[in-house]
Amino acid sequence: MIKVFGAAVLTAGVLSVGVLASGLWAVGPLAAEENNESKHAVEYRQAVMAAIGGHTGSIARIARQQVPYDHILPHAEAIATTAPLVDDIWPDHSKPTDYERTDALESIWDERDEFQARIDRFKEAADDFAVAAGSGDMAEIMPAFQQLGESCSACHDDYRAE
Numbered sequence: 728m729i730k731v732f733g734a735a736v737l738t739a740g741v742l743s744v745g746v747l748a749s750g751l752w753a754v755g756p757l758a759a760e761e762n763n764e765s766k767h768a769v770e771y772r773q774a775v776m777a778a779i780g781g782h783t784g785s786i787a788r789i790a791r792q793q794v795p796y797d798h799i800l801p802h803a804e805a806i807a808t809t810a811p812l813v814d815d816i817w818p819d820h821s822k823p824t825d826y827e828r829t830d831a832l833e834s835i836w837d838e839r840d841e842f843q844a845r846i847d848r849f850k851e852a853a854d855d856f857a858v859a860a861g862s863g864d865m866a867e868i869m870p871a872f873q874q875l876g877e878s879c880s881a882c883h884d885d886y887r888a889e
């Protein structure tokens with residue numbers, strides 16, 4: 728009985744070593760292929776946006792009272808802390824012509840001043856929202872959240888593909 732058990736363990740061990748080995752073998756060429764500056768810049772940008780979107784979506788669920796959490800302030804602070812990163816996530820090598828799996832429109836790089844104005848509006852709305860969230864007063868929080876949401880749309884409407 729013990730011997731059978733031992734053999735089963737050994738077999739499982741050999742199997743997992745085999746899977747691990749083939750997994751490692753596959754990582755080599757994949758890692759080389761992914762070593763691409765444009766792809767990484769786009770994916771980083773999308774990850775930053777997804778983080779901001781995650782906090783915004785969490786706040787919306789709390790504000791609609793779908794969940795009972797008293798978490799608005801930390802989400803608001805996370806957005807305000809992350810907002811200045813949005814200045815930096817549009818390097819020249821991250822255009823749709825550099826890496827096609829992006830929803831960022833080429834016009835971002837043709838209208839840098841106008842685009843920066845949308846970022847500035849968002850950063851301001853994020854700061855105002857963090858202040859409102861700190862008040863704990865829903866009568867202040869809700870209009871500030873609305874302003875924040877409009878600052879997202881003001882950019883997405885013109886600079887993000889549908």
Ligand code: HEC
Binds near residue numbers: 829
């Ligand atoms: C200054 C412009 C701008 C502002 C402000 C902005 N976004 Fe974005 N956002 C974009 C662009 C452009 C993309 C497409 C990025 C890409 O695909 O490379 C994007 C993508 C996204 C995505 C998809 C990310 C993914 O997984 O691909 C989410 C979610 C998002 N934004 C949420 C928000 C929210 C929420 C706000 C406001 C709180 C906001 N954004 C403010 C320009 C902006």
